[in-house]
Structures are given as C-alpha cells and as structure tokens.
Amino acid sequence: MAALSAEKIQISVGELVDFACRSGDLVSTLSGGPTAQEGIRAHQKLQKKRPAGSEAEYPLQVEMELDGESVVLNGRVDILHPQADLHRPPQLDEIKTTYVPPQKLPDLNRALHWAQLKIYGFCYGLQQQFSDDTPVALQMLWHNLKEKKTYPELQEFSWGELETFSRGALTQYLQWHRRWQAHRQAVCASAKTLEFPFPRYRDGQRALAVAAYRCLRDGGELVAEAPTGIGKTISTLFPAIKAMGETGLDQLVYLTAKNSGRQVVRETAGRLHQQGLKLSVLELQARDKTCACSLGLCSRDENDICPRTKGFYDRLPEARQALLAQPLLTPEVIAQEADRFQLCPFELSLQMLPWADLVVCDFNYVFDPLVQMHNLRDNRRRRALLIDEAHNLGDRARGMFSATLTRSDIRRAAAECKGSHPSLRRAIQSLVRALDKWVIEQRQSRTSQSRPTEPAPAKSELWINQRDDQVPATVNTAIQKVLTVANQLWEAAQPPPDAIADWLKNLFRFQAIEQLAGEEHRYITRAQRSSNPESRWQEQELEILCLNAAEYLLQAYRLFHSVIVFSATLRPAHFVYRQLGLPADAPYLQLPSPFQPEQLGLLVCPYVDTRYRARQGATNILVDMIGRTRRSRPGNYLVFFPSYRFLQDVATAFSERFPDVALIQQEAGSSELERDYFLAHFQPGRETLGFAIMGGIFGEGIDYVGDQLVGTIVVGTGLPQVNEEQELLRSASAARGENGFDIAYRYPGLTRVLQTAGRVIRSERDRGVVILADYRFADPFYRHLYPQHWHPRICDNGEALSAALDQFWETP
Structure with missing residues (x-):
C-alpha cells in the first residue's frame, strides 16, 4: 500500500506487481508452493554460488515524474550481474522456488514472476540512465526443490520495452491511487467537522x-x-x-x-x-x-x-x-x-x-x-x-494457537484420495502410521515427563508432554510430507480433492502451531482402545494445546x-x-454505570447449592424460585444454567409442577434459524420463560430492551467444566505463583455471570431483576468483584425472595 502523501507516492515493486500485473484466474488460497523458509534457504544457496563481481539482494530505488505525480519505486533483485564487457548486457536474476519443473507451472504464475523481473530491469536501467535501445538481460532461476535442480530461463529486452511495460503498470496504479487519495481527503475533511451524534453524553x-x-x-x-x-x-x-x-x-x-x-x-x-x-x-x-x-x-x-x-x-x-x-x-x-x-x-x-x-x-x-x-x-x-x-x-x-489431529480424520482423508491422487494417499497413510508409532512410544515410555493423567476409563489413555520433553518428530515429518505433496499438486494446477480441503487447512494449522509452540504449549495424546480384540486401534488424537496466548497477542498489538x-x-x-x-x-x-441503582433489583439467594454433587437437591428449590419470580411480576424471564443436563433436569421438574406454563429451551448445536425462533418469543407484552446456557449465544451480545426481558436467574457461578485442559491451565498458573483455581475456574466463571446479568438493563427506561442462585455468591471472593453499581440484597429463603421481589416491583 502506498503511503498517502501530497508530494511523493512510495510503492514497492511487489506491491505494484500485485495490484497492476495480476490477470487471469484466482488460484487456491490454501498454498501452492514452497514455504517461506524453504524459499529463503534456496535463495541463500544460489546467491552463494553467484560469480565474482555480482551482487546479491541488490537494492533498487528510483524516483520519476509520471502523470503529474512524483513516484518513488523500490525493491531488491536477488542477483545483479553488472555489465562485464561490451559484448554482454547487464543481467538481473530472480530466484523462484518450485516443486515442479517450470514448464508445469500455470502460465498465470509464470507471467506474474516475469512482470516483477521486468520492473526490476526497468528500475536498474533508470538508475544507470540507459537509453531506449540499451539491452538488459533478465533471467528467471526456477529452483525445483523436489529435484534439487535449477532451471534457468533467460530473455533479453531493450530498456525501452521494460520502460513501456513498467510505466503502463504504474499508470494503472496511479489512476486508482488518485481516486483513493481523493476519497481519503474527503474522509479526513468530514471527520474533522463531525459532531457527536446524540444530544448529550451518557454518564x-x-x-x-x-x-x-x-x-x-x-x-x-x-x-x-x-x-x-x-x-x-x-x-x-x-x-x-x-x-x-x-x-x-x-x-x-x-x-x-x-x-x-x-x-x-x-x-x-x-x-x-x-x-x-x-x-x-x-x-x-x-x-x-x-x-x-x-x-x-x-x-x-x-x-x-x-x-x-x-x-x-x-x-x-x-x-x-x-x-x-x-x-x-x-x-x-x-x-x-x-x-x-x-x-x-x-x-x-x-x-x-x-x-x-x-x-x-x-x-x-x-x-x-x-x-x-x-x-x-x-x-x-x-x-x-x-x-x-x-x-x-x-x-x-x-x-x-492450538491444533488437533485425529486418526479417524486422517484415514478419511486418505480414502478420499483413493484412485485420483495416489501419491497424496500414500503420504497421508504414512501420517496414520506415524501417529500410531507416536502412541506406541508414549505407551511404552511412561516416563515422568510423558505421563498419564489421573485414572481414566480402562479403554482410554492420555499422556501430556511439555515442549521441552519428547515431541512427535515422526508425526511432524509425516505432516511435512503430506503438505509437500499437496503443494506440488496445487503448483501443477492439479489440486487435491475438494472433500479434504478443510482437513488440509487443519493440517496446515497443526504444522504452523507446532512451529510456533513455546513454553505455554502442551502436547496431549489421547488413545482409545478398540472393543474388538483383533484390532489395536479405535481412535487416537494428538493435540497441541495453548494454555496462554498472551505473548502472541502482544506481537499482534505491535502492528x-x-x-x-x-x-x-x-x-x-x-x-x-x-x-x-x-x-x-x-x-x-x-467507568460507572449510566443507569440509576433503583433500575436493577439484584437479589442473592445463598439458600441453594448448585454444585454438581448437590444438583438433585437444588432442582426443587430452583423450580420454586422460578415460580416465585414469575408470580412477582408477569413478563419475559430467562434462566441461565451451567450445563444442558442441569437445564433439562430443572425443565422437567418445572413442567411437572407448572404444566400450564409454556417453556422454551435452548438446544445444543442450534442453528441460526432456531436461535432466531428462540429470541422471537421475547417481545414486549408476552410472558415467555426461557431456559438457556450461561456463556452461550443468549447470554452475551444481545440487547433485550425494555419489556423484552424483565428478569434473569443465574444458576451457579459459571465455572468451566473440569477437564484436562482446565486442569493444565490451573497447574501452569500455580507454577507461576498465581492462584490456579481462580485463573482456570473462578475468574472465567465470573465473566460469564457478569455478562449474563448485563442482559437485563439496556436503556434508561429499563427496570428488571437479576437473581444470583448459589451460596457462593455471598462469599467475600465474589462480593469483592461485584461491579460498583451492584447493590445486592441477600434472600435467605423463598419467602424472603418473594418479599424482596414484591418490594422492588412496587417501588416506583
């Protein structure tokens, strides 16, 4: 992107080529050639072989006047061979790495590479003040990584030909740039005079x-x-x-x-x-x-x-x-x-x-x-x-910054290639074998560094490795082999089956994350034995889990x-x-809340225990709590649960006790149409009772304005489910001297609760109640973290809750 400037327009050769010299078809966005690291290694290798007197990474920068604009064009050519004698013209070499012989490359790719080299030749000639008929030799060095062989392709142009080509590309760019610059000037002028679009600022x-x-x-x-x-x-x-x-x-x-x-x-x-x-x-x-x-x-x-x-x-x-x-x-x-x-x-x-x-x-x-x-x-x-x-x-x-491979997905990908892409199928099958080998190594080693977690079901096993421990080198090698074959196919315009496109994206992700993995990553290997005694395998999974992405986020902020x-x-x-x-x-x-304290009735009900082991006893208490809340003031209410199982248990008990009350429930994996159907029930003047999942689509980012929602009951403290990922996060935080339970469970749970509670009051005219149903909400840990505009009232039993609700709704 050229910098916006009233005096000079600066643009690199690569930018100019990308904008003005592309033509033809859109190629695959997955890949289509060697990796950047492979390209760098090949460049360095060929540049070291250059003859004496030539220069590598030769800088080019020229300034010219064109169509009334001052343009600065810059770039670096891979190798420059200055004119050694009168019989040979100066020569510029550009190195391009491939997986296939150059004649098998799509014509569109070849033309784009030649366009870049032609503009380099123009810049060099302008630097040296060549005349129109001065010859310039341009050479593409197509380096085939698979064959480890370089294919040179040499063409000679007059500098006048290169100038015509380059100025044509620049003219196309400048026509666009002038329009864009005029737009930018209009943006800046209108932004300067822009006024705040509301009569006043809220608090x-x-x-x-x-x-x-x-x-x-x-x-x-x-x-x-x-x-x-x-x-x-x-x-x-x-x-x-x-x-x-x-x-x-x-x-x-x-x-x-x-x-x-x-x-x-x-x-x-x-x-x-x-x-x-x-x-x-x-x-x-x-x-x-x-x-x-x-x-x-x-x-x-x-x-x-x-x-x-x-x-x-x-x-x-x-x-x-x-x-x-x-x-x-x-x-x-x-x-x-x-x-x-x-x-x-x-x-x-x-x-x-x-x-x-x-x-x-x-x-x-x-x-x-x-x-x-x-x-x-x-x-x-x-x-x-x-x-x-x-x-x-x-x-x-x-x-x-996490990624997962599963054996079943790999085998399905191999099956999709049968008959059409034999070389890719063989590479994918080698990945299956590499994953099998990795699991066997984990099972046999059982070292303190690669250890099973707490006892799991008899037919499933799990091992966890840190980045400095043993890593799945054979798996990584097999992944690279698959991607190399896939890249060769893309580059030769013979793409892999579309049915495995998503799987290949996942494979690219796994490779990229493995290369980025650091001390905040863990390798988790899961294996499930088959119930068939003649089969060793049922499912295997290798996950690279990121426990904290803070360093990667910081790198992005710096942009x-x-x-x-x-x-x-x-x-x-x-x-x-x-x-x-x-x-x-x-x-x-x-910042303080813009709303008045009397708009929100915040009621804490510590007389219910919603922990997993106490949920059977909590069900009837919650049914009674929901009934009391609805009786206090007819309208639309949402009850948020920590899990679908708990939601369904309470829904069943509530329907048995209140069969005349229509109940709408969030379903697992609901489509956008089903979500819209759920939300459509929450309209002013209705008496909808909805059950939903805390932290889900209905608990964040939705404005229930006015009487669309008059109350919410938050069941439990929203703690994430206990699993190996959360436990790894807990132990990693504890190792840094932090409270691991707070980092892995209580703080994330609190965020869910606060987001859910925030659905009720959305405008200056809203009034509503939020009921926090769990004894832990009265604990000093949570009370210390309540927002400043919360004024909780403790309700120790159902009668106290009804009295508090009546008082809130009767207060003007």
Whole structure:
C-alpha cells in the first residue's frame, strides 16, 4: 500500500506487481508452493554460488515524474550481474522456488514472476540512465526443490520495452491511487467537522471518548471496563474517526466476537454517515457464510473449479472501482457486486481490505496466524485496533494457537484420495502410521515427563508432554510430507480433492502451531482402545494445546499505532492483563454505570447449592424460585444454567409442577434459524420463560430492551467444566505463583455471570431483576468483584425472595 502523501507516492515493486500485473484466474488460497523458509534457504544457496563481481539482494530505488505525480519505486533483485564487457548486457536474476519443473507451472504464475523481473530491469536501467535501445538481460532461476535442480530461463529486452511495460503498470496504479487519495481527503475533511451524534453524553461516555482519543492520538494501549448500556461502540468509534481527521490515522480495525456486535457498528456508522461522514466501512464475514459455492449460488465445472474464480483478476479492477468509497461494504453489498461481475464474494471482500477506512471483523483476522490480514504488515500506515467484547479474546486466542489431529480424520482423508491422487494417499497413510508409532512410544515410555493423567476409563489413555520433553518428530515429518505433496499438486494446477480441503487447512494449522509452540504449549495424546480384540486401534488424537496466548497477542498489538481493549466485564485487572498480553503500564479505565441503582433489583439467594454433587437437591428449590419470580411480576424471564443436563433436569421438574406454563429451551448445536425462533418469543407484552446456557449465544451480545426481558436467574457461578485442559491451565498458573483455581475456574466463571446479568438493563427506561442462585455468591471472593453499581440484597429463603421481589416491583 502506498503511503498517502501530497508530494511523493512510495510503492514497492511487489506491491505494484500485485495490484497492476495480476490477470487471469484466482488460484487456491490454501498454498501452492514452497514455504517461506524453504524459499529463503534456496535463495541463500544460489546467491552463494553467484560469480565474482555480482551482487546479491541488490537494492533498487528510483524516483520519476509520471502523470503529474512524483513516484518513488523500490525493491531488491536477488542477483545483479553488472555489465562485464561490451559484448554482454547487464543481467538481473530472480530466484523462484518450485516443486515442479517450470514448464508445469500455470502460465498465470509464470507471467506474474516475469512482470516483477521486468520492473526490476526497468528500475536498474533508470538508475544507470540507459537509453531506449540499451539491452538488459533478465533471467528467471526456477529452483525445483523436489529435484534439487535449477532451471534457468533467460530473455533479453531493450530498456525501452521494460520502460513501456513498467510505466503502463504504474499508470494503472496511479489512476486508482488518485481516486483513493481523493476519497481519503474527503474522509479526513468530514471527520474533522463531525459532531457527536446524540444530544448529550451518557454518564461515563465522555470520559471513555476522551481517554480513547488520547490513546489514538499518542499511541499505546488503553483498557476500559465500560458497563452495559454506556454506549461503548459510539464512545470508541467517534473519537477514532475524529483522530483520523486530526492526527493522521490511516485505518481503523474494529474487532467483535459476535454478529450482533457487527450490527451495532453498522448502525453506528450509518448514523454518522447521515451527518456527512465519508468513511468507508468494510464488514468481513466468515468464508462459509460468504462464498457463493458454500451458499449454493454457483456450480463448479467438471474439473471442480468455481466459475467465479476463472478470470477473477481480469474482472476485479472494475468491481474494485465500483466499491471504492461506498459508505457500507456489508456482506450484502459485496455479494451484489460479486454477482454483477461474477466474482467470488469472499475474495472480493479481501481485495477491498487495504482500501477501507474502517474494517469490522472477527478476532481471527488480526490474531490467528493462518487467517491474519496480510496488509497489517505494512508498517507505513498508522492503524488503530478497537477490540470490543474483549473478555472473549483470551479463550479465543488460546484456540487460535492450538491444533488437533485425529486418526479417524486422517484415514478419511486418505480414502478420499483413493484412485485420483495416489501419491497424496500414500503420504497421508504414512501420517496414520506415524501417529500410531507416536502412541506406541508414549505407551511404552511412561516416563515422568510423558505421563498419564489421573485414572481414566480402562479403554482410554492420555499422556501430556511439555515442549521441552519428547515431541512427535515422526508425526511432524509425516505432516511435512503430506503438505509437500499437496503443494506440488496445487503448483501443477492439479489440486487435491475438494472433500479434504478443510482437513488440509487443519493440517496446515497443526504444522504452523507446532512451529510456533513455546513454553505455554502442551502436547496431549489421547488413545482409545478398540472393543474388538483383533484390532489395536479405535481412535487416537494428538493435540497441541495453548494454555496462554498472551505473548502472541502482544506481537499482534505491535502492528498497530493504538490498541483499545474494552468490554463490560474486564475484572480483575491483573487477570485480564495476564490473559490478554497487555503491557503492565497500559492505563485501566473503570467507568460507572449510566443507569440509576433503583433500575436493577439484584437479589442473592445463598439458600441453594448448585454444585454438581448437590444438583438433585437444588432442582426443587430452583423450580420454586422460578415460580416465585414469575408470580412477582408477569413478563419475559430467562434462566441461565451451567450445563444442558442441569437445564433439562430443572425443565422437567418445572413442567411437572407448572404444566400450564409454556417453556422454551435452548438446544445444543442450534442453528441460526432456531436461535432466531428462540429470541422471537421475547417481545414486549408476552410472558415467555426461557431456559438457556450461561456463556452461550443468549447470554452475551444481545440487547433485550425494555419489556423484552424483565428478569434473569443465574444458576451457579459459571465455572468451566473440569477437564484436562482446565486442569493444565490451573497447574501452569500455580507454577507461576498465581492462584490456579481462580485463573482456570473462578475468574472465567465470573465473566460469564457478569455478562449474563448485563442482559437485563439496556436503556434508561429499563427496570428488571437479576437473581444470583448459589451460596457462593455471598462469599467475600465474589462480593469483592461485584461491579460498583451492584447493590445486592441477600434472600435467605423463598419467602424472603418473594418479599424482596414484591418490594422492588412496587417501588416506583
């Protein structure tokens, strides 16, 4: 991305080629060639063999006037052979590593590599002040890693030919850049005059906006715990947009973990657009919800190729022009333009990433090592990162830096290749054998470093290794073999079966995470013996588990000028900073609730024990509690449980006691349609009773405004389920001198409780009750962490609860 400048436009050769010289089809986004490490090793090897007098990594930088613009073009050519005598022209070599002979490479790839070398030749000639007819020799060195052989391909051009080609590419880029620059100037001008879109600030809103602006202006990080209803989106977006106009910020990236969060940003941006803001907003959606093939909107041809990928880059410029500076590039808008130009909508949205002023997307586009937006690496642009719902980031990031392989999935992948891809099938079968060998080694060694956990069912086994212990080297080697064969197929335009595309993505992830793994990772091996005495295997699994992704998050923060982390539940501060990799000196802003204390009736019921071993006795107490709550004031209520099993037990008992009350329950794995059906019951004027799971879709990120929800009962403290992952997290935290039980269980559980409780009061006119049902809520540990605007009332029995409810609803 060229830097926005009124004087000089700076662009690298690679950027110019990528923007102006691509044509033809869209190739696979999985891979399609050697890894970066393999390429670096091959470059170094060939550069060492260069003849005396030649130079490696020769820097090229030229400045020229073109179409009234001053352009600085720069790059590095792999090898320069200066003119040794009058009989030989100067020569520039470019090294490209492959897995196949160059004649088997797709013509589109070859043309793109030659375009880069031609522009290098132009830059060198301009540096040396060549005349139009001066000859320049250009050589591609195609190094086949599989054969360990280099295929040279030499062509000679006049410098005038190279100039014509290069200036044509630059002209195409400059035409686009002028349009984009005009848009940016309009954005900055409209941002400077933008006014806050509401008549007044809510309590705490101005403090958040001021702190956010200072962070965006000066750089660094800000952590803000802003209670529900304060208006976090406008309080962070408005100062961020003002900073774009006044301090030179180039791009904003707004992260949210829920679809509802993206909708709020869309609505907020729409309100600002009505005031004259020219900002372009790009909303990214997951591939499976965007891709036309996934949605059944196009049919692949006989070679299993999507027609929208054919000629993609030939039709892209016109589509890109149509989308530039549109105010809201929602998935619907992108899909409409993609239909018009017959392009892949997901890939079209990625092409618009560098040119959007505000990008709204999921966490993984910034933090996931396999999904991260590539243009973030351009450090010439100043970007700000706004992380909404940041209480979800710690767990989500741990998942991004974890990976799993299972034997059954590997065997299914091998079966899909039978008959069509024999070399790939053989490689995948070798991975099955490598996993088998690893499990046998674990079973035989039983060392103190590679140990089984507490006694498990007789037919299942589990071992845990640290990064410094024995690692699955044979598995890693087999994975590399599979990926090498897959890359060879992609590079030769003979892709693996589409049926194993997701599995190959998972394999890439496993390899990437294994290479990144550090002291916060554990290798977990699970084996389940078959009930068939003639078979040794039933299922095996190898997991690389990340216990804390803080260091990886910190590395991503460094790509941004400013980072603002905010949520309604970021407590306690030391836990949040440790999980999210935040610098210890990052300011922590804790804001008061904008609502009046009398709007919320917070009732703590310690007369029920919801721990697992006491749940049978808790069921009848909870049924009585729900009945009393509904009788106190008719309306819509939600009861949140820690598990589906507990939910179903209470639902059964409640229906037996109150058969006339309609009960709606959250189902495990419910679809979006089923979730919408559930939410549709919560409308003003109804008396819906819903049972849902704490920490699930209905307990976070949904606004139940007014009488959509008048009360919530939170059953239990939300502790995560006890399993080997949580226990590993507990022991790792304890080893650092922290309270492992708090880190692994109590703090995450508290976050769920606070999020769930925050669903009730969403506006200045709301009134409602939150009932915390568990004896532990009266414990000093939890009371110390309650939000400042909570004023709990203890109810020691059902009669006291009814009295407290009646008093709350009777108070005006």
